[in-house]
Amino acid sequence: MALTKKTAVKKPAAKSAAKKAAPAKKTAAKPAAKKTTTKPAAKPVAKKAAPAKTATTEISVTGNKKIGTLQKEFNKKFPYIRLGIFYSYARQAVAKGESITNIDPDKTLASVRRADSGGDISISGNKKIKSLEQEFDKVFGLYAQVCYTTAEGKRYYTSGSNDEKTLASFNAECEKNSCKKGVWK
Numbered sequence: 001m002a003l004t005k006k007t008a009v010k011k012p013a014a015k016s017a018a019k020k021a022a023p024a025k026k027t028a029a030k031p032a033a034k035k036t037t038t039k040p041a042a043k044p045v046a047k048k049a050a051p052a053k054t055a056t057t058e059i060s061v062t063g064n065k066k067i068g069t070l071q072k073e074f075n076k077k078f079p080y081i082r083l084g085i086f087y088s089y090a091r092q093a094v095a096k097g098e099s100i101t102n103i104d105p106d107k108t109l110a111s112v113r114r115a116d117s118g119g120d121i122s123i124s125g126n127k128k129i130k131s132l133e134q135e136f137d138k139v140f141g142l143y144a145q146v147c148y149t150t151a152e153g154k155r156y157y158t159s160g161s162n163d164e165k166t167l168a169s170f171n172a173e174c175e176k177n178s179c180k181k182g183v184w185k
Contacts, residue, residue, distance in 0.1 A: 068105025114141025125168030
């Protein structure tokens with residue numbers, strides 16, 4: 001019986017010591033936990049998700065962008081088609097059946113655009129080919145053509161009914177027809 005009494009006496013003493021220590025821990029721990037868990041956990045998750053969606057859905061075209069960089073970005077997003085950018089006078093040369101050459105890919109759009117032009121363009125998969133080509137003419141004063149390379153290596157510009165298609169649908173059509181992939185130059 002003596003053993004049970006000693007243990008019985010020790011238990012209440014231990015419980016009272018634990019009760020005294022526990023309230024101090026609870027009050028000190030709760031405010032610190034609220035400050036560290038709510039604010040930092042919520043903000044980084046939202047910041048990481050938003051830029052990733054924007055970067056993958058469209059290409060931003062400004063005057064500071066090099067032509068070669070734009071063409072690489074375009075071909076990365078649409079691997080079976082490419083974007084040809086020419087001086088505005090190239091449009092007349094094409095109409096006459098003359099050959100034309102691309103603008104130096106190391107130049108920026110601002111350095112080759114028409115003097116009275118300027119602005120930005122956004123390129124996404126749901127944009128029609130003709131709209132993109134018209135925007136380059138209107139915003140930068142440059143002649144742009146969406147192009148593709150057949151499986152045999154022949155290079156073509158879009159025209160006619162193809163200009164009514166969206167970039168994403170035309171890229172998918174070129175993939176289906178075994179056009180060459182990754183030919184942006």
